[in-house]
Amino acid sequence: MTLSSPTLDTVVIGAGPAGVGTGLALSAVTSLTLGVVERGSVGETFRRWPGEQRFLTPSFTGNGFGATDLNAVHPKTSPAFSLGIDYPSGAEYARYLGSVVKHFGLPVLGDTEVIEVRTTDDGFTVYTNRGPMAAHTLVWAGGEFHAPASARFNGSTVVDHSSTDVAWSRREGRVVVIGGYESGIDIACHHVALGATVTVLDPEHPWDAATGSDPSFNLAPRSQHKLARAKATGRLTLSSDGMVVAVKPASSGTFSVSIAGLGAVLADSRPILATGFGPGLGPVSRMFARRDDGWPELDANDESTITPGLFLSGPSVRHAGLKFCFVYKFRQRYAHIARVIGERLGKDCDALEQWRDAGMLTDDLSCCAVECPC
Ligand SMILES: Cc1cc2nc3c(=O)[nH]c(=O)nc-3n(C[C@H](O)[C@H](O)[C@H](O)COP(=O)(O)OP(=O)(O)OC[C@H]3O[C@@H](n4cnc5c(N)ncnc54)[C@H](O)[C@@H]3O)c2cc1C
Structure with a gap:
């Protein structure tokens, strides 16, 4: 992928776990053209994590028995396996994401910051610091680390x-x-x-x-x-x-x-x-309506309710009282978004069933939030 590529079927903005994971699901859709743009390098946010910080969700190599590693972004991968560690640091997790991108040949354009997005007759023009690119659909996966919640007090x-x-x-x-x-x-x-x-x-x-x-x-x-x-x-x-x-x-x-x-x-x-982050929608901020609590309003497909063709992937996804703020939660939507985009373009999406088999696809949100009895 280059900036001068003809109009792509979809562009994903951001190469953190949401962007890489959604990109990998999209690349399983037959003949869909896509690109991922990233203002830094793959896993940039995790490279910036304070050195002392580690994941609080554990990684484990349970994939072979249907218990896919909680921090994996693709059904066939496991950070625990590739890193040999259960609670990765930011630098380690960035290494895992980089290895996944390389292994699957996901087209990621680094050092490319999206400055502005405009809608067109057949999709979007994405203006970057290195020039514009065109896409029929867009996935915002820019994360929220760059948008710390500001203090609500003097000082x-x-x-x-x-x-x-x-x-x-x-x-x-x-x-x-x-x-x-x-x-x-x-x-x-x-x-x-x-x-x-x-x-x-x-x-x-x-x-x-x-x-x-x-x-x-x-x-x-x-x-x-x-x-x-x-x-x-x-x-x-x-x-x-x-x-x-x-x-x-x-x-x-x-x-x-x-x-x-x-x-x-x-x-x-x-x-x-330590008052958290988000939602951090950057250049697509005005392309989402807001819920009463300030989080972006999405339809059942994680698509903007006011900008058709614009999807959200990552920790800012909210549906009623459900929060998708961990990798193991928001990854449930990678294959769903990919299917919606693929089917609209008339593509074969059968390969996405692999995500369901690995417990990485929730398309019926009423199944979420079941409590453990003990
Ligand atoms: C401190 C902290 C600890 C967390 N711990 C856990 C945990 O233990 N387990 C867990 O599951 N989740 C955890 N999370 C939540 C979640 O996993 C992270 O927030 C994760 O980084 C979200 O992934 P993402 O891909 O949406 O965003 P990010 O990882 O932030 O990736 C977004 C990417 O988009 C790029 N980008 C942003 N804007 C632009 C732009 N305009 N143009 C181009 N590129 C852009 C960024 O450079 C970045 O690489 C934690 C979050 C935080 C903040």
């Missing part, structure tokens, strides 16, 4: 986001983490393990959630285990006393974190913001 310039290396570097004394779901608990436990005294502030107290077995709403088992170990040190406080309303520098290099209706908590370093 956002004196906090460090949990996705930055500096937030993970050793800190002395009192550490304050704002946000207590996965990323907040992860980084809080990390600093407790390094010897700091940590306070996590979150009025929603997500660490207590016991609403079911879905890790989108409850801490994953690995995080629960880390949390128990951190609590046992006596140096971790979990506080749901109120909303953080302001952060400001205080005397002697400390920082004061004010909580609504209460006093302030002091930190000996810049507080850490």
Whole structure:
């Protein structure tokens, strides 16, 4: 694929797990022409993960018995097998994605940033930093790492986001983490393990959630285990006393974190913001309607309700109360999107049944979110 290729059947924007996985499913559709464009290299987000961060969903080589590795993006691959590790770091997972792209010969154009997208009579023109390209359909798989949720209090310039290396570097004394779901608990436990005294502030107290077995709403088992170990040190406080309303520098290099209706908590370093990401739709932002909660409105095929031919793949996918924010969840839609695109263009999509056989295709969303009885 080059930028001067004739109009492609589909272009996928982004070469993270969503873009690579959807690209691989699309390439199983007979004679469909496609390209993946990526502003950096394959797995760019994972290359940028802080070095200390690791997956919280485990990888395991269960593929041969129908238990496809939870972090795999193609039915015949397993990060546990190719990396020899169960909880990969970002750099390791990027290596897995790169090897998958190479093995299957997925056409990925790196160093190509999509700046703007316009609709045309027969699809889309995608304007990149290296020139325009044309496609009949488009899949946005740009992820959300580049769009950290901004702080909803005064003082956002004196906090460090949990996705930055500096937030993970050793800190002395009192550490304050704002946000207590996965990323907040992860980084809080990390600093407790390094010897700091940590306070996590979150009025929603997500660490207590016991609403079911879905890790989108409850801490994953690995995080629960880390949390128990951190609590046992006596140096971790979990506080749901109120909303953080302001952060400001205080005397002697400390920082004061004010909580609504209460006093302030002091930190000996810049507080850490762990309030999540997304939805990060970049240049296609205006091509999606929004739900009341701000996430993109999709039809049952993960297609924009206002821009026909534009699909969303990745962790920002939401259907009613379902969140597809882990690889093992959003990968359920790669083959579905590929089938919808392929069938519209009159192509043979039979090879996509391989995804269903591997437990990697959910086209009936009513089957999701079943709870474990014990
Ligand atoms: C800290 C953290 C920990 C997580 N841990 C787990 C976990 O343990 N297990 C799990 O299953 N999930 C986890 N997730 C969730 C999910 O797996 C990740 O968010 C994952 O990166 C999403 O994949 P993606 O392909 O949608 O996005 P990304 O991996 O971010 O890929 C998007 C790609 O698009 C490119 N891009 C963006 N904009 C443009 C543009 N305009 N033009 C061209 N290219 C562009 C980016 O460079 C990037 O390579 C975690 C997420 C975070 C943030």
